[in-house]
Amino acid sequence: MAPFMAMDALAALMASTTAFLLFGRWLSLVALPPAWVLSLAVQRAYEQHCLRVGTHEFRRVLRAAGLVVVWASVAWWFAPGSGILHDTLFVLPLTAAATLLLRTVRHVRIRAGWPTGRSLERAVVVGPARSAANLISMLRRNGTCGLEITGVCLTDPGRADGVVPDRVTTFGGVADTVDAVRRSGCDAVIALPGPGLDTGDLRKLSWELQAEGAELLLAPLLADVAAARLAVTPVAGLPLMELHAPVVSRLPRVPKELTDRLIAAGGLVLLLPLMLVIAVLVRLDSPGPALFKHRRVGQGGREFTLLKFRTMYQDAEQRKAELASLNQYGEGGLFKIVDDPRVTRVGAFLRHWSLDELPQLLNVVTGRMSLVGPRPLPPDESCALPEDVRRHRLMVKPGLSGLWQVSGRSELPLEDRVRLDLSYVENWSTGLDLRILAKTPGAVIRGTGAY
Known part of the structure; x- marks a missing residue:
């Protein structure tokens, strides 16, 4: 933890030096660096488990900043002419920003797979x-x-x-x-x-x-439970783990639905030229319409017509029976083939870069789908799932992206795909949606499981 302490102290010293040069008061130059490191230590920001990637360390930095302000206020009460509170309020935002930047850089390095040393x-x-x-x-x-x-x-x-x-x-x-x-x-x-x-x-x-x-x-005994749903509750002196119910009511999701439709509408306007080019390429590559329409099961079991760019030859459904032995999911309702011979040349390119999914923005605008949610399944594949699993998946709108799409897509076993969909439904939050959306471009670029 010494490197983190040294860098935090250096950040505080540099900010304090700036205040000293501007105001000519030496007290903040001497007091703030050790006070900043001490306040972070009080918030347990230097323990090994606090240096894992997550939002907890950011909260500790903010709480440490509040603690320093309290200390400076007490010092100002006894020495109002020292200017310590003024200098602290000037220096502290710079110091906290530098400390947060250090942790943000570490997060980016881990996400990018760069070496992070012993941290x-x-x-x-x-x-x-x-x-x-x-x-x-x-x-x-x-x-x-x-x-x-x-x-x-x-x-x-x-x-x-x-x-x-x-x-x-x-x-x-x-x-x-x-x-x-x-x-x-x-x-x-x-x-x-x-x-x-x-x-x-x-x-x-x-x-x-x-x-x-x-x-x-x-x-915990239950896997795939978000930390926000867990709380320790003391009962008769025993620390019991309380599991909060998932958020499935419509009211908390109203902002999500409005945001989904606005973003999807803006995306359609920006991507319209690209979508027109793709439509022409699909028509030139093989006979048939540019768009593929298929019935899917949406929220509450209501079926809707899903739109995608056509990536297969027109006789794909007729050839499905003869290729059943190649289905990577066996004899279940889900059907997926590696190097599917029914996929066209342009279709393979569109699938690799997920460009065939772009027309689904229309489904989002019309309210049939969301930007993030469980993958929409055809009726036969949905019926192949156990009743309780199918019921829970259909509690929310299906999504253009989702947990299993950013975790390996078609390379994941069927049980993992189902588990991730259920985990999304049970642990939904705005933060989870934002994390999935942030991971989606990387998953598209990697192309893992895109076939």
């Missing part, structure tokens, strides 16, 4: 093999989490083969956890609930990890 936290996972494998897979899909899994200690080590992903060391059982921490030099242990890991084991493990300078993180 990337390393962890060992403890728990059942299947749960550990699911957690590691989830963390790998989200490369911006700031966590690197160095190994696992399993309650069922005999099941590690074929379950634990490659390049992840199996250190043994629960009793080997502390030794695994020493060998891997990790910062944290993530404990997963399951047989063989009771409260006594966790209490003993927390004591042992404290002596090693590592922290213990407990994963």
Whole structure:
């Protein structure tokens, strides 16, 4: 944490020097840098787990700024002629901005996959093999989490083969956890609930990890639950985890729907020349209309006509039966083929860059779809899903982009696609929509699973 402390102190010193040159008061030059670092330390901004990618560290910086203002106000009360409050209010925005910039740069470096040095936290996972494998897979899909899994200690080590992903060391059982921490030099242990890991084991493990300078993180029983929906509630002296209900009512979503339609309408105006060019290319490449119309299931089970640029030959539906053996999803309702022979040359290009999706902006403008949501499915594919899954997916409007589209698209197994759609419905928030929209251009450029 020393590099972060040194850079924060340097930022405060530079801002204080500016105030000293302007106002000629030395008190802020001497007092602000240590006060700034101390206030960040009070807010626990230098603990290893606080340096993970996320919004919590930004909140800590803002709370630290408020704490410095309180200290300066107290000092001004006893020494009103010192100008300490004036200088602090002048210097503090510059200092906080520099500190936030430092953390923002680190976020960008992690998102871009650049080296971040030792600030990337390393962890060992403890728990059942299947749960550990699911957690590691989830963390790998989200490369911006700031966590690197160095190994696992399993309650069922005999099941590690074929379950634990490659390049992840199996250190043994629960009793080997502390030794695994020493060998891997990790910062944290993530404990997963399951047989063989009771409260006594966790209490003993927390004591042992404290002596090693590592922290213990407990994963919730429910996966894919947003942190904003979880809260610790003390009941009879016991810390119980409260799970808030998902936001599915229409009223909180009114701003989302208005924003969706305005952005989609603006996008249609800007992209109209490109869409006209694509329409001409589709018509020249193969016989048939430029637009493909297909029935899809929308919110509440109401069907609508989805619009896309045609990417297949006109006899694609008639050839579907003869290609059923190539379906990557087996005999289920979902149908997808790698290197589908029914796709035209222009269609393959449009699919790779997701340009065939542009006419769906019309569906967004008319209120049938949203910019972000579960993927709209045809009636037969929707009916192939379990009843409870289908009912939950249809609680919100389908989207032009979504969680599984920015997580690998068609390369994801069917169960992961369904799980991500349900996770979006249960954990929806404006912030989640913004994160998905921010990731969408990168997913389009990478082209992973676009076929």
